[in-house]
Amino acid sequence: MGAEALTYGESMREAGGWWRRKSTPAKVETYTRWSFHFFALIYVASIGLPVFGQVTGQLAVWLVLLVCVHAVVCAVTASRALDWTRGRREQPVRTLWVLGAVTLAISGAVIGIAERGPDDEGLDMATGAVFVGVLTFAAGIGALGVRRRRRVLALVGGFAAGAALGGFPLGYAVPQSLVTGMVVLVAAGFLAFTSAFSVWLLNAVYELDTARETRARLAVAEERLRFGRDLHDVMGRNLAVIALKSELAVQLARRGRAEAMDQMTEVQRIASETQREVRDVVRGYREADLGIELTGAQGVLTAAGITCTVTGEPNGLPTEVQSALGWVVREATTNVLRHGDAKLCVVALRREGERVVLTVENDGASRPPGTGGSGLAGLRERLAVVAGTLEAGPVRDGVFRLMAEVPLVAAEGVS
Numbered sequence: 001m002g003a004e005a006l007t008y009g010e011s012m013r014e015a016g017g018w019w020r021r022k023s024t025p026a027k028v029e030t031y032t033r034w035s036f037h038f039f040a041l042i043y044v045a046s047i048g049l050p051v052f053g054q055v056t057g058q059l060a061v062w063l064v065l066l067v068c069v070h071a072v073v074c075a076v077t078a079s080r081a082l083d084w085t086r087g088r089r090e091q092p093v094r095t096l097w098v099l100g101a102v103t104l105a106i107s108g109a110v111i112g113i114a115e116r117g118p119d120d121e122g123l124d125m126a127t128g129a130v131f132v133g134v135l136t137f138a139a140g141i142g143a144l145g146v147r148r149r150r151r152v153l154a155l156v157g158g159f160a161a162g163a164a165l166g167g168f169p170l171g172y173a174v175p176q177s178l179v180t181g182m183v184v185l186v187a188a189g190f191l192a193f194t195s196a197f198s199v200w201l202l203n204a205v206y207e208l209d210t211a212r213e214t215r216a217r218l219a220v221a222e223e224r225l226r227f228g229r230d231l232h233d234v235m236g237r238n239l240a241v242i243a244l245k246s247e248l249a250v251q252l253a254r255r256g257r258a259e260a261m262d263q264m265t266e267v268q269r270i271a272s273e274t275q276r277e278v279r280d281v282v283r284g285y286r287e288a289d290l291g292i293e294l295t296g297a298q299g300v301l302t303a304a305g306i307t308c309t310v311t312g313e314p315n316g317l318p319t320e321v322q323s324a325l326g327w328v329v330r331e332a333t334t335n336v337l338r339h340g341d342a343k344l345c346v347v348a349l350r351r352e353g354e355r356v357v358l359t360v361e362n363d364g365a366s367r368p369p370g371t372g373g374s375g376l377a378g379l380r381e382r383l384a385v386v387a388g389t390l391e392a393g394p395v396r397d398g399v400f401r402l403m404a405e406v407p408l409v410a411a412e413g414v415s
Helices: 002-020 024-053 058-085 093-116 121-145 149-166 174-254 259-283 290-303 319-338 375-384 408-414
Strands: 307-311 344-352 355-362 389-396 399-407
Touching (some): 024 174, 058 121, 174 290, 290 344
Antiparallel strands (some): 355 399, 389 399
């Protein structure tokens, strides 16, 4: 019994994991697609099944079977139309024609059953309901396969006109036929509006997700530009000085003056200094202001559509601690943007006795930051300079935590 419960729990977690692994747009698309499939079930339940309470015998079976066939065709059309709206296939023109042909055939069959069937009030009600339902769902689902508003209106209006004209073979008087057309017009119009709005909402979600990814790439690009500017500031100035002093040394050497050696000595000194500064930039040992990094992280994540909360103040911390933790914040922010599908990121800075603890949690990390690269290793190297430690890993379902600890005593000793 315990083993069966464990197996059931594991299968449920796997099913839930399948849903959680989906991105937000993929979840919305799955929901939209299955909503239209659910419409087909509602169609059968609301139009087809009541026939058994109104008609008996084979006629009831045939009417329900016609409704089921039409519901399947509507579901297939909706699925292919959604694929078309997402650019995965060409416009399903042939499928729309099939839907129209099946709708026409089923409508004709329903009219034939009403005309040749027994003179029964229940049969008249059942055939009328099936006739209206078939035209309504065909117009509403068919609207998924067209884009322009005029075509949608023409589609709905055409089915409404067909419903009004089809009322005469069903034995309806002129007022009843007009009412039937109006019912189809309103119901099909509402279903078509619902279909068009669902597609618009799905496309909007995908566009927002694309915009968010663009913002994330821009944030990473901005970080690279900042690194490039730092490197340019170091290299540009020093190389210009080296070029000038080298030219001066050449001119002095040509004149046989001893000052040329002094200039080349200065060139050597500047070159060594430049090499050290470039190494500091590359390794990230230049000081990073923790307060600026926290503010920047909150701004960048918010711009990318991720709710970010920051608690704690870096005031009073040693410079070496702020620099090391500032790089942790920068690297963690970059990885939250680049990995997973986070909706919330919580950054907390607190003092615990003689230690400073920085935690960065996000709820959408599909894989640990730094996977496949040197992100975590680089952070550990920076923290090791101030005797700090770094822990990273999932803490609960769907939440990834990065925690850095730096002892204040060791940091002050380094300074």
